[in-house]
Amino acid sequence: MRTATKKTISMRLPPDLPSDLRAALDKLAHGMSRKAIAARAAEQSQNYRAGGGSRAIVTADDALAYAFARMPGTYAAAVAVLDALHETLPDFQPRTLLDVGAGPGTATFAATRSFASIRDARLIDANARLRALALALMAEADGETLRHVADEAAAAQSYRHGNALALLPGAEPADLVIASYAAGEIAHGDLARFTQALWGATAGALAVVEPGTPAGYARILRMRGELIAAGAHVAAPCPHARACPLQTPDWCHFARRLPRSRDHLRVKGAEVPFEDEKFSYVVLSRGTPQAIEARVLAPPKISKIAATAKLCTDGGVVTDIAARRDHDAHRRRKSWRWGDSVAR
Numbered sequence: 001m002r003t004a005t006k007k008t009i010s011m012r013l014p015p016d017l018p019s020d021l022r023a024a025l026d027k028l029a030h031g032m033s034r035k036a037i038a039a040r041a042a043e044q045s046q047n048y049r050a051g052g053g054s055r056a057i058v059t060a061d062d063a064l065a066y067a068f069a070r071m072p073g074t075y076a077a078a079v080a081v082l083d084a085l086h087e088t089l090p091d092f093q094p095r096t097l098l099d100v101g102a103g104p105g106t107a108t109f110a111a112t113r114s115f116a117s118i119r120d121a122r123l124i125d126a127n128a129r130l131r132a133l134a135l136a137l138m139a140e141a142d143g144e145t146l147r148h149v150a151d152e153a154a155a156a157q158s159y160r161h162g163n164a165l166a167l168l169p170g171a172e173p174a175d176l177v178i179a180s181y182a183a184g185e186i187a188h189g190d191l192a193r194f195t196q197a198l199w200g201a202t203a204g205a206l207a208v209v210e211p212g213t214p215a216g217y218a219r220i221l222r223m224r225g226e227l228i229a230a231g232a233h234v235a236a237p238c239p240h241a242r243a244c245p246l247q248t249p250d251w252c253h254f255a256r257r258l259p260r261s262r263d264h265l266r267v268k269g270a271e272v273p274f275e276d277e278k279f280s281y282v283v284l285s286r287g288t289p290q291a292i293e294a295r296v297l298a299p300p301k302i303s304k305i306a307a308t309a310k311l312c313t314d315g316g317v318v319t320d321i322a323a324r325r326d327h328d329a330h331r332r333r334k335s336w337r338w339g340d341s342v343a344r
C-alpha cells in the first residue's frame, strides 16, 4: 500500500472517472469476484514494478483488473495534463485525436471530455485484450465520438491493433496526439524513433505522460529535447524551452489526489480512501503557446511567517518567499498548488 503525507501532496481533488466509464466497468465486472480482480491487479503491479510492462495482460480478466487498478490514476493524470494544455493553448480546438499505446482508452475518455471539439478519435495499441476492453467500454459511453470508435464497421480502423512503431508512420496526422504511460514500454533503443513518429503524426499538439518517477521523467526529458531540436514549442509544464534546470536527484513531477471508490480500495488492497497519482509530462505544440511566468514544482509551504514555493521560471529554479506581512503576495500564494502555472 502506498502511503501519503499531507506535506508533499496537493489537496485538490481531481475529477473521478466519468460516470459512463464507471458504469461500463461495473457492468463488465458484474458477477466477478472483486477478490479475484484484486489478486490479478496485485500480480500486475508486481510485474510492472519488475519492469514487465503490460505484455502480462493476456486475458479479458487481466485487462479488467488493469482497468480497475490503474484507470482512475492514469485518467486523473491525463485530465491534469489536458488542463495545463488548455491554459497555454487556449484557442486550440482539436477535431481529431490519436491515442498511442491507448490500452483501455483512458486518455481518449479524458480528451473527449476535455475537448468537446473532438469528432474523430483514433487509437493504436499492441495488446488485443486491452483493445477489446476499450471497445467494450466505448460502446457504453455517453459521447458519439467514443461510440463511433466501438462501432463494428469502424473499429478496425478507429482502434488499430499493432505495434505503434510500425503503424505511426502511415497514420493520418491528428490535431491532438497523446501517449499516456506508453513510452515506458518502448525499448530504450526505439524511443527516438517512437518520439519522431509521434511528432510526425501530430498536426497541433502532442502530450506525453509518464509515471512520476526518475525513470519516467528521464524519458520525458529525452523526448522533450529531441522534439525541441525538431522545432516543437514547449506548451507545458516548462515556462521555457531551455535545458531542464533540475539537478539529479531532483526530478520534475506532479501529483493528483484522487478518491478511491470501494472497488478501487478492494482491488488495491488499500485502506486510505485516496491515492496520489504521480506523473511527469510534456506538451509540445506546432503553434506558439502563451508564455507562463512560472510553474510550481512542489507543494508550497505556508507558515505563520511566510509562504515559500519552489518555482520553475525562465531563469531557472527559484525559491519564492512572500512574508506574511506582505499581505497581498502572501494571500495569493496561499492558493498556489503543486503543478499550477503562476504569476508572481
Ligand SMILES: C[S@@+](CC[C@H](N)C(=O)[O-])C[C@H]1O[C@@H](n2cnc3c(N)ncnc32)[C@H](O)[C@@H]1O
Binding pocket: 054, 055, 070, 071, 074, 075, 100, 101, 102, 103, 104, 105, 106, 107, 124, 125, 126, 127, 130, 162, 163, 164, 165, 179, 180, 181, 182, 185, 186
Ligand atoms: C501502461 S499501459 C497505458 C494504457 C493507457 N494509455 C493508459 O494511460 O491507461 C501501456 C500501453 O502501451 C501499449 N504498448 C506498449 N508498447 C507498444 C507498442 N510498441 N505499440 C503499441 N502499443 C504499445 C501496451 O499494450 C499498453 O496498452
